[in-house]
Amino acid sequence: MNAVTRRAVMSTAAVSMALSLAACGQAGGDSADSGDKGSSTKIGLLLPENKTARYEALDRPQFEKAVKGACLTCEIVYNNAVSDVVKQKQQFDQLIADGVRVIALDPVDATKAAGWVEEAQGKGVKVLAYDRLIEGADAYVSHDNNKVGELQGEALLAALGAKAASADVVVINGDEKDANAGLFKKGAHTALDEKVGKIAYEASGEWDPKVAGEKMSAAISSVGKDKIDAVYSANDGMAGGIITALENAGIKDIPVGGQDAEIAGIQRIIAGTQTFTIYKSPLELAPKAAELAVDLLMDVPLRAKSETNGVPSILLDPVVVDKKNIKSTVVEEGIYTAADICSSELAEKCTELGLK
Incomplete structure (x- = not known):
């Protein structure tokens, strides 16, 4: 908006x-x-x-x-x-x-x-x-949660580009007790199924960064660190744990998505370790x-x-947020200021993105 x-x-x-x-x-x-x-x-x-x-x-x-x-x-x-x-x-x-x-x-x-x-x-x-x-x-208000999952899957496909058709993707879903988690999962599979090489590993991260990191480590052991091409994370909190596990295993430069436009997720997008988030x-x-x-x-x-x-x-x-539209979404809407987002470590990259 x-x-x-x-x-x-x-x-x-x-x-x-x-x-x-x-x-x-x-x-x-x-x-x-x-x-x-x-x-x-x-x-x-x-x-x-x-x-x-x-x-x-x-x-x-x-x-x-x-x-x-x-x-x-x-x-x-x-x-x-x-x-x-x-x-x-x-x-x-x-x-x-x-x-x-x-x-x-x-x-x-x-x-x-x-x-x-x-x-x-x-x-x-x-x-x-x-x-x-x-x-x-008596009433219900939300973002279109099935669409959230579809947007996540589509953004992951876009990040993979021509590699998508042969890509091995790890999927870390939200808590299975959460009805929304099921909608995100359904939407993501609608976007990803038959358009990626295969879902090589799938598990629930229970909305917990620690659990998600553990599941990512299990995926690396199961699939092989050189065979993972992208990771779907149902939200930004879990993406943080997932990215830590990837870094600990020496896996870099693969697409990792999230959701919620948390400030830590936005900062990881600027840093280049997370590819996108979903802003609701x-x-x-x-x-x-x-x-x-x-x-x-x-x-x-x-x-x-x-x-x-x-x-x-x-x-x-919902809206996909990546490096190109951080300023026009979460900053212009007043959710975060550039000062909130741009730590000293990110100052140079923030300047390149016009975040001042």
Whole structure:
């Protein structure tokens, strides 16, 4: 999204937020402190883990800012499950006990969370599935996760070029308990299958850089260090562990992809050890989630444009980021500044890319 488009999006968002603010002020008043669940203006946000930097650095602050911009009387109650589904269920139940009327939930385990949704709805609490689809949720907002995987696979093919048809590719997927991981995997295989020589090794890295590095080391032992032509990594965090394993084995200059546009991933792209990432703009995702959360709170028609498995949905477009468009994406959108990205070690390469 360029600067002009971004301003247009923000302007449109401001109008819709103003409408929500008026409604929220009328219905909410000072009732948040009244202890009456029916008139509470509490909105919960539950994120799944903190190994992936985006959740604390981007999603949480953007969601909180957007909700407060839409509803002055709203109180946001936040927790992170640190990858523990039992902990997240406790957090979910506590939100209901504390009178939260809408919960934006990014589940550790979407299958288990479907049962939680049913329980919550039975108590008059609405659930917004944030970034991961939950069956039966009241609404869902995410980027198009199947498309994320397709873009990752296509970017890997582009990086391989003419070598793709004979290439041996290692695939390190996300956590199998994560519904999104399955969509990324499906999309990647749609792009890669029958277009590369073969998938020489495939395993789950469990969204953990250490585990992903161990799986990469196992792949090197299994396939042979001289026979690996590219690596698909489902996200940037795991790509970091994978690249360390490759470097330790003396493997250089092969395409490695990722996802999430983490600052470490962007820095590796500049350094040349990572080839690309996928950017899912929190400037789009979190405000859209906030918009739907306020709609649910106010019990007004949802501004959802589609359905996913019967759940009213907003699906946003992801973007491939490589050296050529770092400036026009994550820098121009204000996610990172050039100073954030360009350490002293990267100063020369940043200058070559026009990052100042």
